[in-house]
Amino acid sequence: MNKNLNKKMALIIACLAVCVYGFVGFPSGFSGKALTDSITKRIHLGLDLRGGAHLILQVVVSEAIGAETDDAIGRVQQDLKTANLTYTQVYKPDPVNHPEVIRVEGTAPAGTSAVRSTLDDKFSNQYDLGGGGADNTWTLTMKPSVETALEQKTVDQAIETITDRVNSLGVSEPVVSPYGLGKNEILVELPGISDLEQVKSIIQSTARLEVHAVVGGPFKDEQEALAGSNGALPPDEMLLHGSGNLATGSDSDAVFVLKRVPVVAGSDFRSADPGTDQNGRSAVHFTLTNEAGDKFYDYTSKNVGQSMAVVMENRVKEVANIQNPIRDTGEIVGSFSPTELDVLSKMLRTGALPASLNPIEDRTVGASLGADSIREGVTAAVVGVLVVMAFMLFYYRGSGINADLALFLNLVILLGFMGYTNSVLTLPGIAGVILTIGMGVDSNVLIFERIREEVRSGKAPAAAIDQGFAHAWTTIFDTHVTTIVSAAILFLFGSGPVKGFAVTLTFGLAANLFTAVYVSRVIFEWHLGRLKPGEAISI
Amino acid sequence: MELFRNVSVDWLRLKWYFLGFSLIFSVAGVSSMAWHWHQIGTPVPLGVDFRGGTEVEVQFVNTPDIGVIRQAMDASGIKDARVQRYDETRPSLNAVLISLPEQHNETELETGQKQVLDALNGHYPNAIVPAGTKVDVVGPTVGHQLERQALLATLYSLAGMLVYLWFRFQLIYGVAAVVAVFHDTLITVGFFALLNKEISLTVIAAILTLIGYSMNDTIVVFDRIRENLRLSRRESLPDVVNRSINQTLSRTVLTSGLTFLTVLSLYIFGGQVLNGFSFALVVGILIGTYSSIAVAAPMLVAWQESRAGKGKTTVLPAARRSRG
Numbered sequence: 083m084n085k086n087l088n089k090k091m092a093l094i095i096a097c098l099a100v101c102v103y104g105f106v107g108f109p110s111g112f113s114g115k116a117l118t119d120s121i122t123k124r125i126h127l128g129l130d131l132r133g134g135a136h137l138i139l140q141v142v143v144s145e146a147i148g149a150e151t152d153d154a155i156g157r158v159q160q161d162l163k164t165a166n167l168t169y170t171q172v173y174k175p176d177p178v179n180h181p182e183v184i185r186v187e188g189t190a191p192a193g194t195s196a197v198r199s200t201l202d203d204k205f206s207n208q209y210d211l212g213g214g215g216a217d218n219t220w221t222l223t224m225k226p227s228v229e230t231a232l233e234q235k236t237v238d239q240a241i242e243t244i245t246d247r248v249n250s251l252g253v254s255e256p257v258v259s260p261y262g263l264g265k266n267e268i269l270v271e272l273p274g275i276s277d278l279e280q281v282k283s284i285i286q287s288t289a290r291l292e293v294h295a296v297v298g299g300p301f302k303d304e305q306e307a308l309a310g311s312n313g314a315l316p317p318d319e320m321l322l323h324g325s326g327n328l329a330t331g332s333d334s335d336a337v338f339v340l341k342r343v344p345v346v347a348g349s350d351f352r353s354a355d356p357g358t359d360q361n362g363r364s365a366v367h368f369t370l371t372n373e374a375g376d377k378f379y380d381y382t383s384k385n386v387g388q389s390m391a392v393v394m395e396n397r398v399k400e401v402a403n404i405q406n407p408i409r410d411t412g413e414i415v416g417s418f419s420p421t422e423l424d425v426l427s428k429m430l431r432t433g434a435l436p437a438s439l440n441p442i443e444d445r446t447v448g449a450s451l452g453a454d455s456i457r458e459g460v461t462a463a464v465v466g467v468l469v470v471m472a473f474m475l476f477y478y479r480g481s482g483i484n485a486d487l488a489l490f491l492n493l494v495i496l497l498g499f500m501g502y503t504n505s506v507l508t509l510p511g512i513a514g515v516i517l518t519i520g521m522g523v524d525s526n527v528l529i530f531e532r533i534r535e536e537v538r539s540g541k542a543p544a545a546a547i548d549q550g551f552a553h554a555w556t557t558i559f560d561t562h563v564t565t566i567v568s569a570a571i572l573f574l575f576g577s578g579p580v581k582g583f584a585v586t587l588t589f590g591l592a593a594n595l596f597t598a599v600y601v602s603r604v605i606f607e608w609h610l611g612r613l614k615p616g617e618a619i620s621i
Numbered sequence: 622m623e624l625f626r627n628v629s630v631d632w633l634r635l636k637w638y639f640l641g642f643s644l645i646f647s648v649a650g651v652s653s654m655a656w657h658w659h660q661i662g663t664p665v666p667l668g669v670d671f672r673g674g675t676e677v678e679v680q681f682v683n684t685p686d687i688g689v690i691r692q693a694m695d696a697s698g699i700k701d702a703r704v705q706r707y708d709e710t711r712p713s714l715n716a717v718l719i720s721l722p723e724q725h726n727e728t729e730l731e732t733g734q735k736q737v738l739d740a741l742n743g744h745y746p747n748a749i750v751p752a753g754t755k756v757d758v759v760g761p762t763v764g765h766q767l768e769r770q771a772l773l774a775t776l777y778s779l780a781g782m783l784v785y786l787w788f789r790f791q792l793i794y795g796v797a798a799v800v801a802v803f804h805d806t807l808i809t810v811g812f813f814a815l816l817n818k819e820i821s822l823t824v825i826a827a828i829l830t831l832i833g834y835s836m837n838d839t840i841v842v843f844d845r846i847r848e849n850l851r852l853s854r855r856e857s858l859p860d861v862v863n864r865s866i867n868q869t870l871s872r873t874v875l876t877s878g879l880t881f882l883t884v885l886s887l888y889i890f891g892g893q894v895l896n897g898f899s900f901a902l903v904v905g906i907l908i909g910t911y912s913s914i915a916v917a918a919p920m921l922v923a924w925q926e927s928r929a930g931k932g933k934t935t936v937l938p939a940a941r942r943s944r945g
Contacts, residue, residue: 130894133752138763263766276751279735442760444734448680450752458892465890466883473879510826513898516887517830520880524837524872527879531872534623557844560789561837567785568778568833575774583826587833 087611090604097596098491101498124501126255128508128582131456133449134273135281138442139244141266145437146236147229148174148181154222155184156318156342157204162186165200167193182224184209189218237266239436244270244285251281267442276446286439291351291368292344295381296389296401299338300324307337318342325397338398340391345381350374352410359413366414375410383407459512466516467493470523478530480620484605485526488597492522495593496586505589508582518590521565525598529554533621543619547606551599558599562591625871632866632914633859633922639915643804646908650811657814665814668821668897669757671771673764675721675733678707679741680753685717690745694719697740699733707893716753723761734758771825778829779803782836790843793924798839801917805835805908812904824897831905834880838873838913845869846921858925862918877910 109120129136151174158172170188174181189197194214201211201220208228213220224232241258248256253272261267275281297319301307307321308314315321324336354368370378382390382404392400392414400414471489475482496518500507533550541549569591572584606619613619654664669676687704694702699721707716721733734756741749779799786795806828813820845865853861884906888899 140762263770264762276754278756441758443763444756444758446754446756448750448752448754450750451678451680451755455892455894458890459895462887462890462895466886469882469886470879473882477875509894510823510898513823513826513830513887513895516883517834517880520834520876520883521837523879524876527872527875528841531869531875535868553848556848557841560840560844564782564785564836564840565833567781568829568836571778571781572774572829575770575777583830587830 087604087607090600091608094491094601094604098494101495104498105501107501124504125497126504126506127452127456128506128511129271129273129445129452130447130509131452131459131507132273133276133447133452134271135275135278136443136445137270137272137278137282137285138261138444139240139268139270139286139439140264140442141237141240141268141439142437143233143236143266144178144181146232147224148177150232151181151184151224154205154209158184158186158201158222161200161204162189162197165196167197167200182229184222186213186220186222187218189220191218194218233266236436237268240439241268243435244268247285248272251284253281268439274449276448278444278446282441286441287435291354292347292393293378294340294342294344294391294393295385296391297339297341299340300336300401301338302336304337307339315339322391322393322396322398324401325399336398338391338401340393340398344393345390346370346374346378350377357413368412368414370410370412372410379407379409455509459509463512463516463519467519470519474523474526478621480609481530481533481606484602485523485530487605488526488602489519489522491601492518492590492593492597495597496590499589499593500586505585506582507586510583511586514583514586515590517587518594521562521591522594522598524561525554525558525594526602528557529598529602530621533619537618537621543613543617544610547603547610547619551603555599558595562595566591623871624874628867628870630863630867630870632863633919635915636919636923639919643808643912643916646808646811647804650808650814653811653814665810666817666819667764667768668819668824669720669759670822671764671768671820673723673759673761675737675759676755676757677719677734677737678753678755679717679719679738680750681715681717682748682750683715685715685747687717690717690719690741693740693744694737696744697736699736699740702737714753715750723764767822771822775806775825775829775832778832782832786840786843790847793921794843797917797920797924798836798843800920801839801912802832802835802909804916805831805905805912808908809901809905813901818897818900821897823895824901827898827901827905831902831909834906835909835912838877838910839917841869841872842866842913842918846918859922862922866914866918873910873913877906881906 105121105124106117107120107124109116155172155174159169162169162172168188168190169186172184172186175183175185186197186201197220198211198214201222205211205222209222209224211220211222237260241260245256245258248258248270253275255273257269257271259269261269270285272281299307304321318341319339320342322338322340324338350370351374352369352371354366357365357367359365386404386407388404389401390404391398392402402414467489471486474485474489478485493515496515499505505511529550532554533546536546536549537543566588569584569588573581573588576584609619657666658664663672685706687706690704691702694704701722703718703720705718707714707718719737721737738749738754779802782802783795783799786798809828809831810820812818813824842865845868846862849856849861849865849868850858856864881903884899884902887895888903891899
């Protein structure tokens with residue numbers, strides 16, 4: 083019996099030590115500061131306590147789908163041409179609401195089966211083909227599974243890009259993750275950031291640098307540009323406007339005809355740094371990836387004397403003459419503003435967003451407000467615990483020490499859990515801690531009241547304690563399991579504060595099952611061992 | 622020291638008073654919710670989390686003047702801004718809460734907060750403490766998603782508990798407990814409606830906690846009933862129920878009292894952010910304790926009596942002889 087008890091006590095002390103290490107670790111010293119530093123390294127404070135910004139961004143996935151179908155339209159036209167099949171137009175009937183639908187009109191009635199086999203052959207993997215009746219109209223609709231996969235890919239890519247961008251800002255411990263409540267939403271948490279404006283402009287920028295071959299230009303307006311190609315552009319070319327003062331000195335609203343497919347774009351750029359050229363104009367020094375460098379060298383060596391255009395956000399930023407073949411480094415002098423240059427160089431380092439982002443929720447908490455909340459929450463918790471502990475001592479006398487020890491251990495285990503699992507302590511989390519205290523007290527009260535009943539009915543101390551624990555256990559088990567069931571459901575279906583609350587409550591209740599039942603029992607047994615025969619227990 | 626010893630109150634005799642008491646509060650709460658529904662379209666005033674909109678909490682260096690702030694808003698062309706002193710309990714904070722109504726257009730979501738801060742910087746000669754600023758901008762989509770989610774989470778957790786009680790006791794126990802918990806939630810939310818307090822996401826957390834607590838209380842009583850039914854099979858159900866309530870009364874009052882104290886300390890020291898949360902619990906714990914005695918247990922008896930009234934062979938709702 084006594085040996086057994088020693089084992090149990092060793093287990094409890096080991097558990098205590100492990101949990102204390104969980105949230106304190108080995109502090110560098112014993113000063114208050116070293117201790118707090120050590121604790122905050124393990125138990126992270128939520129944004130509501132430390133201050134910071136919380137953003138929910140919705141990815142406009144329809145843009146990515148639109149880009150994909152744009153590309154498909156080009157391929158449809160190309161494929162039909164290659165197969166010598168005629169059509170009047172290929173377009174999207176409702177690009178805003180249904181970017182996934184492409185329509186082909188005016189195919190020759192004689193070629194119906196040829197059109198069907200061409201489209202089927204090339205597009206049936208990703209699109210459902212419909213139409214082909216008497217009106218010679220066909221529709222290609224992106225398959226729902228393909229659409230879902232594309233949406234998922236877009237969101238994943240956006241998360242990756244945002245993470246890179248946030249990291250480039252030097253924010254510590256940022257969170258970028260799928261939000262989960264609505265479709266295609268991303269949660270971004272930036273501790274310590276209170277000025278969102280600049281951060282947001284960098285996170286949300288869709289800026290993407292592209293270099294296109296110039297077919298013609300500058301023209302005064304679109305009509306003049308189109309006149310060069312008989313009023314309609316071939317499908318592989320596009321019209322773009324210039325922006326501001328180009329280095330070539332052309333008119334600010336000049337129009338250029340460019341090849342639709344860029345030579346290098348977005349992720350082909352390895353880096354870009356703002357600087358100035360030898361004449362003191364602002365410029366971007368860029369480096370291409372090896373692969374893109376080869377491609378660029380290939381293109382520039384074949385096109386010496388031709389022009390190429392640098393495009394950002396659908397505006398021509400610069401048109402340059404290719405004087406020598408360029409491989410992987412170069413300089414762009416263009417109509418960039420200083421902020422554009424800064425954003426651009428950050429963007430290029432982190433890759434482009436696949437679609438634009440809409441902020442749908444945005445919260446910031448100032449740092450001192452968070453500190454106030456911590457102080458208030460902790461004060462409330464400490465006052466609550468002290469009042470409860472004092473009452474237990476007063477009401478249950480000797481056994482009150484049991485309850486208080488169990489309660490204290492419960493808090494230590496809870497904090498240890500949180501340290502090991504890297505949980506985030508939020509304000510509702512503190513509330514969860516306070517409620518854990520309540521439940522802990524309840525278990526003790528249940529047990530003690532039961533022991534009192536048994537003592538009253540004339541049982542000897544050992545038997546009374548045994549019976550008291552046995553009877554109270556059923557109730558404690560049921561109440562805890564019920565609450566854990568509801569906390570688990572909260573964790574599964576809740577988000578944000580509700581989740582933080584559920585986590586601390588679940589941990590706390592689990593710890594309480596151990597402390598209120600096991601630890602308290604061991605203390606009673608230890609006390610019984612020291613009791614003189616015939617002496618009553620203090621309860 | 623002991624508070625209650627050998628209590629023998631006939632609780633079931635008081636059931637008509639209990640019913641009256643519950644009805645008064647439920648009806649008051651429900652009519653207040655109906656009134657709110659008529660006025661603002663939701664049964665209770667919703668916080669920015671659910672309602673959507675923009676809330677800017679600003680701390681000033683000197684005591685703010687609400688009137689001048691309103692003028693500053695008007696001068697900058699900001700319409701329908703609600704300006705109020707924040708945290709009345711601590712006027713030294715110099716905090717003001719400025720709320721703008723819900724933006725129906727997600728793209729305009731961002732402009733509101735900037736306008737408010739610009740208006741204050743431009744038209745109000747009182748410096749803002751940057752570290753004391755808190756901004757909440759919630760778009761209508763997010764608000765409705767949260768509302769839906771909170772409701773679902775509550776319903777699911779109720780269902781989860783019902784199933785657990787069904788499994789551990791009997792269906793009627795589960796139903797009685799869930800009805801009692803529903804009664805508590807209704808009355809607590811009714812209090813929010815009556816006092817025109819906003820329900821935010823943290824208040825939902827509090828309501829969920831109160832559900833857990835009230836359930837806890839109810840289970841303690843039910844557990845005793847189950848135990849006593851097994852021990853003395855000849856005693857009538859009303860007697861068993863009365864005795865069980867009396868036996869657990871000491872524990873009920875102690876636990877509720879102590880929990881009430883912790884929650885009260887939360888209400889007093891927890892500051893404005895936890896105000897709604899702790900208020901819900903202060904009300905909820907009182908009601909939750911009451912309902913385990915006055916709603917859940919009498920329901921078991923009422924169920925048995927109605928079965929007897931229909932001439933069916935009376936089956937005591939004694940729980941399955943499971944373990945324990």
